[in-house]
Amino acid sequence: MTSNLHSPDRRLIELCIEHADLDAWIDRLVHEPPPADQLMLQRLKKRRLALRDAIARLEAALDPKEPA
Numbered sequence: 001m002t003s004n005l006h007s008p009d010r011r012l013i014e015l016c017i018e019h020a021d022l023d024a025w026i027d028r029l030v031h032e033p034p035p036a037d038q039l040m041l042q043r044l045k046k047r048r049l050a051l052r053d054a055i056a057r058l059e060a061a062l063d064p065k066e067p068a
Contacts, residue, residue, distance in 0.1 A: 008058060008061065008062055009062065011058060012055065012058050012059065012062065015051055015054055015055045015058065016055060018051055019048060019051040022044060022047060022048045022051065023048060025044065026041065026044050026045060026048065
């Protein structure tokens with residue numbers, strides 16, 4: 001059971017959840033008054049992009065393309 005807690009599949013799910021949470025948070029900050037702190041918004045967007053990259057790398061590692 002302990003090995004399941006640190007499995008790549010579980011990590012992928014955690015990254016996807018964090019990405020979705022950040023996406024929703026950024027959307028709220030952009031569309032609700034007063035205007036959001038632009039520096040904070042930029043940092044959140046960078047974190048979201050880093051998460052998307054990590055998700056893509058993990059997905060590629062879990063499901064490698066077959067050689068041509």
